[in-house]
Amino acid sequence: MTTTDGWQPVARARAYELVVERVEEQILAGTLKVGDRLPAERDLAARLQVSRAAVREAMRTLEAQGVVRSGVGSGPDAGTVVSALPSEALTRVLRLHVALANFAMADVVAARVMLERSSAGLAAAHASAEALAEIASPLEAMAGDADRETFNDLDTAFHIAVAEAGGNRLVADMTIAIREAMRLPILRELEQLGERWPEVRAALTAEHRAIHAAIAAGDPERAATLMEGHIHSSRRLLAP
Amino acid sequence: MTTTDGWQPVARARAYELVVERVEEQILAGTLKVGDRLPAERDLAARLQVSRAAVREAMRTLEAQGVVRSGVGSGPDAGTVVSALPSEALTRVLRLHVALANFAMADVVAARVMLERSSAGLAAAHASAEALAEIASPLEAMAGDADRETFNDLDTAFHIAVAEAGGNRLVADMTIAIREAMRLPILRELEQLGERWPEVRAALTAEHRAIHAAIAAGDPERAATLMEGHIHSSRRLLAP
DNA sequence: ACCTTGCTGTGGTCAGACCACAGGACAGAA
DNA sequence: TTCTGTCCTGTGGTCTGACCACAGCAAGGT
Numbered sequence: 001m002t003t004t005d006g007w008q009p010v011a012r013a014r015a016y017e018l019v020v021e022r023v024e025e026q027i028l029a030g031t032l033k034v035g036d037r038l039p040a041e042r043d044l045a046a047r048l049q050v051s052r053a054a055v056r057e058a059m060r061t062l063e064a065q066g067v068v069r070s071g072v073g074s075g076p077d078a079g080t081v082v083s084a085l086p087s088e089a090l091t092r093v094l095r096l097h098v099a100l101a102n103f104a105m106a107d108v109v110a111a112r113v114m115l116e117r118s119s120a121g122l123a124a125a126h127a128s129a130e131a132l133a134e135i136a137s138p139l140e141a142m143a144g145d146a147d148r149e150t151f152n153d154l155d156t157a158f159h160i161a162v163a164e165a166g167g168n169r170l171v172a173d174m175t176i177a178i179r180e181a182m183r184l185p186i187l188r189e190l191e192q193l194g195e196r197w198p199e200v201r202a203a204l205t206a207e208h209r210a211i212h213a214a215i216a217a218g219d220p221e222r223a224a225t226l227m228e229g230h231i232h233s234s235r236r237l238l239a240p
Numbered sequence: 241m242t243t244t245d246g247w248q249p250v251a252r253a254r255a256y257e258l259v260v261e262r263v264e265e266q267i268l269a270g271t272l273k274v275g276d277r278l279p280a281e282r283d284l285a286a287r288l289q290v291s292r293a294a295v296r297e298a299m300r301t302l303e304a305q306g307v308v309r310s311g312v313g314s315g316p317d318a319g320t321v322v323s324a325l326p327s328e329a330l331t332r333v334l335r336l337h338v339a340l341a342n343f344a345m346a347d348v349v350a351a352r353v354m355l356e357r358s359s360a361g362l363a364a365a366h367a368s369a370e371a372l373a374e375i376a377s378p379l380e381a382m383a384g385d386a387d388r389e390t391f392n393d394l395d396t397a398f399h400i401a402v403a404e405a406g407g408n409r410l411v412a413d414m415t416i417a418i419r420e421a422m423r424l425p426i427l428r429e430l431e432q433l434g435e436r437w438p439e440v441r442a443a444l445t446a447e448h449r450a451i452h453a454a455i456a457a458g459d460p461e462r463a464a465t466l467m468e469g470h471i472h473s474s475r476r477l478l479a480p
Numbered sequence: 481a482c483c484t485t486g487c488t489g490t491g492g493t494c495a496g497a498c499c500a501c502a503g504g505a506c507a508g509a510a
Numbered sequence: 511t512t513c514t515g516t517c518c519t520g521t522g523g524t525c526t527g528a529c530c531a532c533a534g535c536a537a538g539g540t
């Protein structure tokens with residue numbers, strides 16, 4: 001052997017990855033800003049000396065990252081446009097992996113507690129009147145005789161509204177993603193409740209109201225504590 | 241007008257989106273698990289009655305989401321395999337959007353504090369001897385006269401080790417993604433420090449050691465508080 | 481027992497064609 | 511003039527069919 005090591009090149013990149021890099025460079029350099037249109041796929045392919053297929057695969061990657069959006073036809077919405085859709089991208093990724101990775105339920109609950117404690121506290125500190133109304137709205141609908149699926153959707157809406165009210169986009173997105181990923185598993189649990197369903201519904205509804213009250217009262221510590229208690233108690237109520 | 245509204249169909253999906261959906265369905269249903277191989281692209285195209293190009297664009301989307309990995313040739317690493325690479329995917333998304341300032345820096349810092357407080361607390365409660373060694377290892381290397389880039393990499397390794405030691409996979413993945421996404425921005429800040437660099441390095445190193453000590457001592461509250469203080473103080477030291 | 485060789489199946493790439501769509505330009509009708 | 515329909519153009523979306531590079535494997539020769 002002429003050398004011992006240090007030779008680990010080069011994993012040559014695939015064409016579409018090079019295209020992705022070029023576009024990201026332009027974005028990071030500020031040459032491409034949100035709202036700008038990329039060259040047409042055929043143009044870009046010609047300029048970068050790759051096939052249109054490679055360009056399109058790159059676009060799919062960027063689209064999945066929430067960086068561009070493609071539209072057909074002509075006019076302002078046509079073509080491939082640089083956009084800022086971080087929440088959508090983040091939510092898609094997290095949601096899938098929560099479903100895919102079988103994270104231990106305890107881990108997911110711990111993560112939810114951490115995130116939603118924070119959200120509830122922030123919401124109590126910052127929530128505007130409109131944000132409060134958004135939080136209250138699902139509560140009213142839940143008061144009726146909602147069935148399990150409706151109840152679950154409204155519960156999701158409640159938690160999302162609290163997260164949004166906190167005002168931290170990143171925390172809200174993570175919260176939303178995890179709650180969305182839990183939507184089906186939780187529905188399954190609701191369906192297995194049997195005769196305990198009315199009792200559970202009443203208990204959860206009461207906890208929601210208390211959380212809303214604490215946020216409306218502007219009491220962060222209380223809101224956070226109630227939210228943590230709510231998540232734990234719903235686990236206790238729903239777990240098999 | 242015959243109707244006032246309620247007509248908002250239908251945005252018919254693009255072929256590759258349908259392919260993505262089919263694959264995701266299988267994953268959510270548990271039919272496809274991590275490690276399983278998808279049918280070959282040509283097969284899948286035939287089965288779903290779409291072109292191979294559509295299948296490939298779908299694969300790029302799933303790849304960007306960290307859900308599959310493609311390899312050429314034959315053997316166990318060949319073909320398209322379902323995998324779970326959440327931190328990589330999250331990092332890619334966050335890195336770009338942080339650079340584009342689609343997430344406010346204050347929000348990112350707040351999220352980091354929340355996540356790493358939690359990680360540090362968990363680590364203090366759970367860390368095994370090996371995990372503690374993993375945390376200590378970058379600290380020793382940092383003690384020397386590391387340059388800025390090396391220091392930054394070791395700092396990243398330290399925070400990742402703490403996150404891993406917490407034992408909560410979900411929290412760790414999110415923590416890792418955020419810290420990795422901050423890697424370049426932080427390096428830029430380190431490079432702009434000028435003569436303050438030795439002083440900053442000393443301060444951060446001391447904080448790291450204190451955090452490690454608290455974790456080793458099994459004091460969750462203290463570890464969490466120190467970690468929060470560390471993140472805030474490093475912000476103060478590095479921010480322009 | 482050990483190489484060499486070629487076969488096979490995989491993703492990666494390409495060229496070229498056609499489709500659906502949305503807007504704009506233009507000619508004709510009111 | 512104003513409106514209305516028609517055609518044209520450029521965009522992304524889709525498909526076909528071909529070829530390449532690669533990694534393993536099995537058959538064959540040494």
